Amino acid sequence: MSERHIYLDHGATTPVDERVVQAMLPYWTETYGNPSSSHHFGRQAEHAADSARRMIAGLLNARPDEIIFTGCGSESDNLAIRGVMWAARVGGRGNHLITSAIEHKAVLETAKQLQQQSGFAVTVLPVDQYGRVDPQQVAEAIRPDTALISIMAANNEIGTLQPIEEIGNLAYSRGVLFHTDAIQAAAVREWDMARLPIDLVSFAPHKFYGPKGVGFLYARKGVNLVAALTGGGQEDGRRAGTVNVPYAVGATEAFRLAMEEREANVAHYCHLRDRLIDGILQIGDDCVLTGHPEQRLPHNASFAFRGISGNDLLIHLDAAGIAASSGSACSTGNPKPSAILEAIGLGDEWTRGGLRLTVGQQNTDDDVDYVLETMPRIIATLREFSFQYA
Numbered sequence: 001m002s003e004r005h006i007y008l009d010h011g012a013t014t015p016v017d018e019r020v021v022q023a024m025l026p027y028w029t030e031t032y033g034n035p036s037s038s039h040h041f042g043r044q045a046e047h048a049a050d051s052a053r054r055m056i057a058g059l060l061n062a063r064p065d066e067i068i069f070t071g072c073g074s075e076s077d078n079l080a081i082r083g084v085m086w087a088a089r090v091g092g093r094g095n096h097l098i099t100s101a102i103e104h105k106a107v108l109e110t111a112k113q114l115q116q117q118s119g120f121a122v123t124v125l126p127v128d129q130y131g132r133v134d135p136q137q138v139a140e141a142i143r144p145d146t147a148l149i150s151i152m153a154a155n156n157e158i159g160t161l162q163p164i165e166e167i168g169n170l171a172y173s174r175g176v177l178f179h180t181d182a183i184q185a186a187a188v189r190e191w192d193m194a195r196l197p198i199d200l201v202s203f204a205p206h207k208f209y210g211p212k213g214v215g216f217l218y219a220r221k222g223v224n225l226v227a228a229l230t231g232g233g234q235e236d237g238r239r240a241g242t243v244n245v246p247y248a249v250g251a252t253e254a255f256r257l258a259m260e261e262r263e264a265n266v267a268h269y270c271h272l273r274d275r276l277i278d279g280i281l282q283i284g285d286d287c288v289l290t291g292h293p294e295q296r297l298p299h300n301a302s303f304a305f306r307g308i309s310g311n312d313l314l315i316h317l318d319a320a321g322i323a324a325s326s327g328s329a330c331s332t333g334n335p336k337p338s339a340i341l342e343a344i345g346l347g348d349e350w351t352r353g354g355l356r357l358t359v360g361q362q363n364t365d366d367d368v369d370y371v372l373e374t375m376p377r378i379i380a381t382l383r384e385f386s387f388q389y390a
């Protein structure tokens with residue numbers, strides 16, 4: 001086992017920024033009231049939750065009542081999709097959802113459940129070899145009863161950025177609501193909701209140096225959502241449950257820092273990502289870059305290796321002190337072929353051999369040097385091994 005520990009799994013989650021921890025601290029033991037209580041303690045907590053909501057709204061160029069705090073990124077996706085689809089059904093405004101084959105399971109499983117258990121119609125669009133959705137195919141899939149299009153801003157496994165503005169404009173021109181899962185892309189671009197043709201956007205602060213266990217959803221004023229969590233009417237009746245004030249404050253501070261420091265972070269990520277891509281592709285023909293060569297997340301370097309098990313690769317990397325992933329954290333340890341690698345058209349000999357390296361703020365050139373020294377040796381060992389047992 002290695003003495004060295006290099007974390008290259010920032011697409012799974014990030015450490016919490018010390019400044020975020022500091023911002024959250026007073027809200028555990030000092031300002032601990034329930035924001036719904038009318039007394040002094042409650043009013044203090046309500047003020048903190050309101051300030052957090054206003055701050056996020058300001059960063060998104062949105063209105064405070066367009067921000068809904070949730071419990072995680074998955075919940076933001078669930079609320080957007082389930083909430084809009086049920087509201088459309090209740091209002092007699094449609095029954096059909098359009099999404100893509102490479103969405104996160106928080107979207108795809110929600111769509112599947114709506115289809116199988118509640119009789120909603122769902123179209124799952126294919127993607128090209130780079131994992132891009134074709135806006136023309138989105139246009140062709142729209143029906144008179146289409147209530148929502150949900151296409152992610154960036155893929156969690158292969159890092160491909162989707163043409164969300166083009167898809168949003170198209171959705172607007174046809175009077176269909178548009179949701180994007182921005183959970184991977186949140187911290188690497190600007191979100192000017194007064195300008196963007198997007199009605200709902202999902203966020204998860206643990207992907208940008210905020211706490212786990214909190215998410216937020218932007219839902220444009222006038223978009224009706226049927227709540228999945230019913231109860232005390234918090235979040236304007238869209239998500240019941242006492243607002244988690246320390247987490248709302250932490251989410252806000254993380255998002256503020258992410259937006260303020262975006263340029264420097266993105267430049268740092270791109271530098272390390274490009275070094276990883278160039279170095280790893282030199283391993284040879286049995287390794288390909290997955291996802292789009294340019295339209296990709298600044299922090300994501302993803303590959304497929306022919307005839308190699310991604311799980312074995314992860315185990316060897318871990319033993320060498322390198323924490324990586326085969327795709328989404330949710331499916332790591334799962335020996336099934338990657339549905340994303342299948343969707344981009346890779347054959348059986350490639351789809352079990354995915355590797356995702358996602359860099360972060362604390363990674364250095366030294367870390368990249370170590371990975372580039374270590375990888376060829378591991379790949380050679382795994383090849384020898386798979387050859388013996390072939």
Ligand SMILES: Cc1ncc(COP(=O)(O)O)c(C=O)c1O
Pocket residue numbers: 011012072073074075077104106152154155156181183184204215328329
């Ligand atoms: C694109 C995308 N959507 C949704 C999620 C789910 O977010 P959470 O784990 O916060 O529920 C993730 C997490 O990896 C993700 O990458």
